[in-house]
Amino acid sequence: MRLQSRNPVSTSAARPTSAAPGHVRAALVALFGGAALLAGLAAAGREPSFKGDVPYEPTPHAVVNAMIELADVRSGDVVYDLGCGDGRIVIAAVRRPGVTGVCVEIDPDLLRRSRANAARAGVAERIRFVEGDLFETPIADATVVTLYLWPHVNLRLRPRLLSELRPGTRVVSHSHDMGDWAPERRVVVSTGPKEAVLYRWTIPPR
Numbered sequence: 001m002r003l004q005s006r007n008p009v010s011t012s013a014a015r016p017t018s019a020a021p022g023h024v025r026a027a028l029v030a031l032f033g034g035a036a037l038l039a040g041l042a043a044a045g046r047e048p049s050f051k052g053d054v055p056y057e058p059t060p061h062a063v064v065n066a067m068i069e070l071a072d073v074r075s076g077d078v079v080y081d082l083g084c085g086d087g088r089i090v091i092a093a094v095r096r097p098g099v100t101g102v103c104v105e106i107d108p109d110l111l112r113r114s115r116a117n118a119a120r121a122g123v124a125e126r127i128r129f130v131e132g133d134l135f136e137t138p139i140a141d142a143t144v145v146t147l148y149l150w151p152h153v154n155l156r157l158r159p160r161l162l163s164e165l166r167p168g169t170r171v172v173s174h175s176h177d178m179g180d181w182a183p184e185r186r187v188v189v190s191t192g193p194k195e196a197v198l199y200r201w202t203i204p205p206r
């Protein structure tokens with residue numbers, strides 16, 4: 001696995017402005033990205049239906065490790081994965097000493113799978129499992145939030161991250177940025193033939 005730091009777009013944790021072009025660009029990316037994904041599912045003969053705002057697509061394990069590194073997960077952290085799928089990010093995070101996690105997932109089958117995976121890994125007692133909508137789940141006690149959603153979902157979530165999370169909380173997103181809220185770090189992870197882009201922000205002082 002190769003972890004490259006590319007274009008540190010900003011080293012500050014500046015608050016975003018509400019400039020329209022970033023939103024328009026993100027909306028177009030979301031629209032065409034979503035259409036491509038649904039077309040791909042249809043072509044593969046799979047039902048293009050999912051329970052929440054984004055279909056399930058697991059983060060590769062090497063990328064999970066890079067997200068945890070980028071978030072600088074350490075003792076005392078409470079790591080939330082919003083849309084946790086099979087729980088792999090939170091499970092990997094709580095393997096670090098002194099870390100606890102919260103796995104928020106709208107799909108009950110996936111949440112069951114994440115519970116079973118955590119039990120198999122021997123870390124279930126360090127994770128709280130929440131079956132529900134990430135937009136309605138309280139997140140104020142997080143010190144790290146991880147995301148692998150869609151661009152327009154990140155943008156919808158952004159005001160809540162900025163208003164509910166405590167200053168200093170780290171947010172790491174797989175693949176998608178936050179429009180005109182510049183990340184403090186952007187890294188590219190190479191895993192064989194594929195590359196994943198990760199973004200990190202820190203909640204600024206209020």
Ligand SMILES: C[S@@+](CC[C@H](N)C(=O)[O-])C[C@H]1O[C@@H](n2cnc3c(N)ncnc32)[C@H](O)[C@@H]1O
Nearest residue numbers: 052053054057058059083084085106133134148
């Ligand atoms: C792309 S997958 C990422 C899974 C996991 N975070 C990972 O990186 O391996 C997105 C996940 O978000 C869940 N999801 C989508 N909309 C949601 C919502 N509104 N509330 C909670 N979970 C949601 C999906 O069911 C899916 O498991």
